[in-house]
Amino acid sequence: MERYLQPTAFFDYDHPRLQAWIESELEGVPDEPVEQIKALYLAVRDSISYNPYVFRTDANTFSASYALESGETYCIPKAVLLGAAARSIGVPSRLGLADVRNHLSSPKLIEWLRSDIFRMHGYIELFLNGQWVKATPAFNRQLCELMKVEPLEFDGVHDSMFQEYTEDGHAHMEYVNDHGLFDDVPHEFIVSGVRAAYSHLFAEEEEPEAPKGSLVQDISSPRACSNPGRPYSLLATVSALCPASAPLIASSTASESGTVFPVSVSPMRLKRLKSMALQFFESIMRCTRSTFSRVAGSSL
16 A cells, blocks of 8 residues: 555655645645545646646656646646645555546547547546545536536545536546556556557647647637537538538538537447438428528519
């Protein structure tokens, strides 16, 4: 268990600024591990904004102190920050990695990744009351409210992994592949996995060429999907399945649902999506015939 308590270059709770932050966040909190972890969880979740566009391969950007200093990062450094804070108060922690399908990504993010699978999603396991419990402080309250999901709570007793559904019952996240648990950040393993999954981002540069802005700005933008709970619009699906239709669809969706983006479609979904596309075009044809009939009738 000792290895899950040690400071490392990533779990660097011996960093002066990180130590000061931990002390500040625990001021007035009862001297009890679960209560302290709950307070630290909320601090990491909401004071550090979730922004996947800031991903870099530089090892330093995976550390707890860097997450704190930057004020915005993605799931892995946020998990490491909570894990480092936990170790500093004597609570063992270890990093978990998995691939997840995120149904609430913005069209811009999906276009950037060319997939709805997020490789190397990070969470933290904490040893409390004689058992390991999972915590995921990735998504800050502001982002959750924009995406119409409840912010993920953590009580220190039960696993807190992800919001499976949005407030209106649509799918949010699902875990599709587990990469295991680690006593320290497996930097090279993470970077190689990300490079393999999104090789187009590393075509010419050592670092991925990321869009400007943040996921919060994507969701808040007037060009974002009109229903953020269901960003995969039928028009975007048709565009992905029928590339020749993209110019027409792009012109019809520019003011309605934002960027038309490619969608990574599993074989299981392909048949259903093709059926949806056929229904869409049949509907267009019916509307077209109806319009021509009205125009012809009014000209007589």
